[in-house]
Amino acid sequence: MPPRxxxxxxxxxxxxxxQREESLQAVVLADSFETRFKPFILERPRCxxxxxxxxxxxxTLEFLANAGVQDVFVYCGSHTDQVEHYINASKWKxxxxxxxxxTLLKSTANCVGDAMRDLDNRxxxxxxxxxxxxxxxxxxxxxxxxxxxxxxxxxxxxxIMTMVLREAGIGHRTKSKGSRPVFVIxxxxxxxxxxxxxxxxxxxxxxxxxxxxxxxxNAEIDVRDDLIDCQIDICTLDVLAQWSDNFDFQTLRKSFLxxxxxxYETYGKxxxxxxxTDQYAARVKSLRAYNAISKDIMGGWAYPLCPDSNLxxxxxxxxxxxxxxxxxxxxxxxxxxxxTIIGSRTSIGEDSIITGSTIGRRCKIGKNVVIDxxxxxxxxxxxxxxxxxxxxxxNDTTIGKNCTIESGALISFGVYLPDHIDxxxxxxxxxxxxxxxxxxxxxxxxxxSSIASSRLIYRSHSASGSASSISTLASADDDLEPVRDSSRxxxxxxxxxxxxxxxxxxxxxxxxxxxxxxxxxxxADTIILELNSYRMxxxxxxxxxxxxxxxxxxxxxxxxxxxxxxSRMSTREAVREVFKKYKGLxxxxxxxxxxxxxxxxxxFLLLLQKEALGRPSGDQLLLFVTKxxxxxxxxEEDGVLxxxxxxxxxxxxxxxxxxxxxxxxxxxxxxxxxxxSEDEDGDVED
Numbered sequence: 001m002p003p004r005x006x007x008x009x010x011x012x013x014x015x016x017x018x019q020r021e022e023s024l025q026a027v028v029l030a031d032s033f034e035t036r037f038k039p040f041i042l043e044r045p046r047c048x049x050x051x052x053x054x055x056x057x058x059x060t061l062e063f064l065a066n067a068g069v070q071d072v073f074v075y076c077g078s079h080t081d082q083v084e085h086y087i088n089a090s091k092w093k094x095x096x097x098x099x100x101x102x103t104l105l106k107s108t109a110n111c112v113g114d115a116m117r118d119l120d121n122r123x124x125x126x127x128x129x130x131x132x133x134x135x136x137x138x139x140x141x142x143x144x145x146x147x148x149x150x151x152x153x154x155x156x157x158x159x160i161m162t163m164v165l166r167e168a169g170i171g172h173r174t175k176s177k178g179s180r181p182v183f184v185i186x187x188x189x190x191x192x193x194x195x196x197x198x199x200x201x202x203x204x205x206x207x208x209x210x211x212x213x214x215x216x217x218n219a220e221i222d223v224r225d226d227l228i229d230c231q232i233d234i235c236t237l238d239v240l241a242q243w244s245d246n247f248d249f250q251t252l253r254k255s256f257l258x259x260x261x262x263x264y265e266t267y268g269k270x271x272x273x274x275x276x277t278d279q280y281a282a283r284v285k286s287l288r289a290y291n292a293i294s295k296d297i298m299g300g301w302a303y304p305l306c307p308d309s310n311l312x313x314x315x316x317x318x319x320x321x322x323x324x325x326x327x328x329x330x331x332x333x334x335x336x337x338x339x340t341i342i343g344s345r346t347s348i349g350e351d352s353i354i355t356g357s358t359i360g361r362r363c364k365i366g367k368n369v370v371i372d373x374x375x376x377x378x379x380x381x382x383x384x385x386x387x388x389x390x391x392x393x394x395n396d397t398t399i400g401k402n403c404t405i406e407s408g409a410l411i412s413f414g415v416y417l418p419d420h421i422d423x424x425x426x427x428x429x430x431x432x433x434x435x436x437x438x439x440x441x442x443x444x445x446x447x448x449s450s451i452a453s454s455r456l457i458y459r460s461h462s463a464s465g466s467a468s469s470i471s472t473l474a475s476a477d478d479d480l481e482p483v484r485d486s487s488r489x490x491x492x493x494x495x496x497x498x499x500x501x502x503x504x505x506x507x508x509x510x511x512x513x514x515x516x517x518x519x520x521x522x523x524a525d526t527i528i529l530e531l532n533s534y535r536m537x538x539x540x541x542x543x544x545x546x547x548x549x550x551x552x553x554x555x556x557x558x559x560x561x562x563x564x565x566x567s568r569m570s571t572r573e574a575v576r577e578v579f580k581k582y583k584g585l586x587x588x589x590x591x592x593x594x595x596x597x598x599x600x601x602x603x604f605l606l607l608l609q610k611e612a613l614g615r616p617s618g619d620q621l622l623l624f625v626t627k628x629x630x631x632x633x634x635x636e637e638d639g640v641l642x643x644x645x646x647x648x649x650x651x652x653x654x655x656x657x658x659x660x661x662x663x664x665x666x667x668x669x670x671x672x673x674x675x676x677s678e679d680e681d682g683d684v685e686d
Contacts, residue, residue, distance in 0.1 A: 023100070023652070024146075025125055026069040028060055030134040031077025033111050036286050039412040039430035040394055045079040046284075047134030048086055050377055052297045052325075053343050053360055056284055057083075058311045059137040061092055064130065067142040070100040073124060074134070075115055077107050091313055113243060113250040120240035121507060121547075123610065127652020128153075131233040133283055137293055138230060139302055140164070140279035148190070148274060149234045158616070160239050160260075161271045163192065164232040166281045181253065182208050182225045185273055186218055192271045193221060195257050229253065230281040234274075237653050241614025242269065247508070268616070280305075287392075287410075294358060294375070298325070298339060307341050316344065327361070343378065366401070374405075383419065391423075506540040507548055514552035514585075518578065519559075524585040543603060546589045550607040553578055553586075557625075558615060571617065575624040579632065586634050593636070601639030602646055609649060612657050619660040626661055630668075637668055 030047045037046050047057040057074075064072060072092075076083045084104055087093060092102050105122070109115040119125065128149070130142070142164075149162040165183065184194035196208045214221060231252065233239075242260060243249055249256045260269050280302040284290050296302050307317040307325035316328045324337055327344035335352040343361035348354065352369040359365065360377045366384035373390040376382070380393050383401035390407040393399065397411050400419035405411065409423045412430035423429065510531060517527040535545055560574035569577065579586065590600035608625055612618035629635045643649055644665050649658065 023070045023127075024068055024130065025071040025127065026064045026067075026073070026130040026132065027119065027125070028057070028064070028072060028074045028132055028134050029112065029115065030057065030074050030083055031107070031109075031115070032133060032135065032285070033077065033109070033115075034285075037290075039410060039428050039432060040392075041078070042430060042432045043079075043413050045076075045083055045134075048079075048082060050358075050360065051137070051284060051290065052294055052307055052358060053341055054307075054311050054315070055086065056135045056137075057086075058090075059305060060132060060134050062305065062311055063136060063138045063140075064132070065098040066139075067130065069130060072099050072102045073105055073119075074102065075105045075107060075119065077109060077115070080104075080106055111250045112252050113247070113255065116240060116243035116249075117247070120244045125237060125240060126648060126654055127237065129235055131231075131235050131239075133231045133285075135284040136230060136232060136281070137284065137297070137302055137305060138232065138279070138281035139305055140276050140281050142232075142234075145234060145274035149272070152272060153236065156270070157238075157618070158268045159270045159272060160236045160242070162234040162274055163257075163271065164230055164234070164274050164276060164281065166228040166230055166276045166279075168226060168228050180225050181227065181229050182223065183227055183273065184210065184214065185222045185224060187220060187222050190272050190274065192257070192261060192273050193218065194261055195253060197254065198225075227275065228282055230276075231283050231285075232281065236613075237610065238269070238614040241611075245614075290375075291373075291390075295356070298323070298341065298356075298358075317341070333367070349384065360395070506534065506538045506544055507551075510534055510540070510545070510548035511551045511555075514548060515555055518552060518556045518582065524582050527582070528585055528588055542589065542591075542600070546600070546604050547607050549586060549589055550604065550611050553582070554608070554611045554615065554621075557621070571621055572624050575621070575628050579625065579628045579634070583632050583634055586629070590635075592639075596638075598636065598639035598642050601635045602643045605635065605640070605643040606646065606648060609654055609657060613653055618657050622657055623660045623664060627664055630664075640668060641665070 028047075030045060032046050034046075035041070037049065040046075040049060047060070048055050050056075051059065061072070074083065074087060087102065087104060091097065092099060103124070105119075107115055107118055109118055128146075145162055145164055149159075152159040152162075179197040182196050182198055183192055185192055193214055194208075194210060198208055208223075233252075243256065246256075246259060249259055257271060260267075260271055264270065280296070282289065282293050282296070284293055293302075297305060297307070300306055305311070306319075307315075308319050310317055317325045318327075320326050322337060323339045325341045327342065329344050330342050331347040332342075333348060333350035333352070335348055335350060335354070337348070337354045339356045340354050341358045342348075343359060343363070345361055346359055346363040346365070348359075348365040349367035349369065351367055352365060352371070354365075354369075354371045356373045357371045358375045359371070360380065362379045363376055364381045365371070365376075366382055366386070368385045369382050370387045370389075371382070372388070374388045374393065375391075376388070376393045377395045377397075379396045381398045382388065382393075383399055383403065385402040386399050386404070388399070388405040391405045391409040391411065393405070393411045394413045394415075396414045398416045399405065399411075400417050400421060402420050403417055404422045406423060406425040406427075408426040410428040411417070411423070412428070412432065414431055415429050417423070417429075513530055513534065514527055517530070531545065531548070534540075556578050557571070557574045560569045560577060561571045562568065586604075590604060592598050592600040605626065609622055612622040612625075615621060626635075626640065630637070630640055644658075644661075648654060
């Protein structure tokens, strides 16, 4: 029998642990899971599209480096091979990189919700982390927001997230003209009470409906529709647990934020805001925002994120007369250029007029060309006498002589337009044929003007010799077969756990099956039989089995301790009820009783510790479960002590949730020392 534990003593303070500074982690969603940048994203990920001639992801990684982030996880979806190639060749992979680690994660997720649940399954996050999109541009300091978040977290572990929002006028050019986010905030606690999106689109209400209880239960509220959502979130591990527990959550704001706020009375989780007023922060979430943020960068509003900061090592931009940012080795004839960015090895012919535009590298601009408010990416050619206004021309595109490209036109990669072609307003032209994946529609795609009239044009070979307007050509997508995008299946050797996504289905089904058996009171052998059958059919690992068991057991404990007053158990009683009755089930997940290194037991306890993070009174729950498993001989003393000494167990939020368990560990260590002393005394007497 294990010795009885004496009355709890005051836990010993570990000064090193108190003084330990948490290492900050960040997750970058390189896949936006949106279609607003079609047709460009059919061939290239949004995070690699150029903004002021610099890939979007460079701005995001620069922001994270200035924020003091040490570990970055870049979460990829479509075109993973391109993201991998770019990151591996960038300055962020050099020894001089400010990041301790930069890990690329492969995913088959089709929405943010899938990505977050997959991230939770990977067990890579150990404490508070930044969640950002791969198209964030910001010069703000994150320290004030982090300090407030951590202070709130110390007082209330149910404060699970802080959103960074930027104050701007209602008509600010970086704000969406379609849907407007509305945040209802308690200004004293900086707590978000309600969230809704409203706008002027057909079918979208221009009004919001507030619960009267919000008005009566809060002394003061602010209804804010003048805030820019930068999608910079400071998250706790409990955020990942919320995503995993709610498979209806698909998007960050419409489902996750709205759902957590709606369920506040049930679960008590709170989400807070940090509003920035004097620094720059925005997200390139639409073509309208792309245009606005490009102008902000050229105008110095995002300083020091300016072209002449030369974020990419081989850039050589200098600020010149006429508000022109220009690289070396540019050939310019007698022409008029104002408020423009020009990349290296670009040539511009005589008598051209270029205003408020961006021109990439190795471009050839002919004579008598007018370019006004347009974006021309690398290696493009524009013939003599052509006019381009407020359009985007992608890489390797050729515009013939005397062509007219009207406002809002999008010409994708490698398109060839012959001479005398007119492209009417809002037309999109691409050579790429859409796959089944490509043809998905983004319901929030509200910022592209005249969506109803904007359609993709697939250029046929006969078009190259036609003098008619390409906007009259029929679309060639009628004959396409529904084929999955091959870029999502490409190899990704830098991913540390390629099979994590494949095991997601096992996690969901196995957890549900075990929990159903626990609730019905099925014998342990019956649950084990079903679990093993499913494990073998999916080739799941023993770690995945342990994870499913832990999740189901902790959910069962929570349900028993949260019932009505007549049937509700205390947390200690609920733990004893579940773990004592199904001791055999837990024991069948660990196979290291005869080994010196208790790898399985340590893994099981780490999974328990992580589950406890996302639950009310998680520190107390972890203590009760650990002690019950030890008293029931499910885990051994060596297993408990090896878990306690494991580096992951003591990091960040993981370290905080085990504070109450320290008294139990102290007892085990002191008891072990007493046994050793008695053995030594016996040896002396002999």
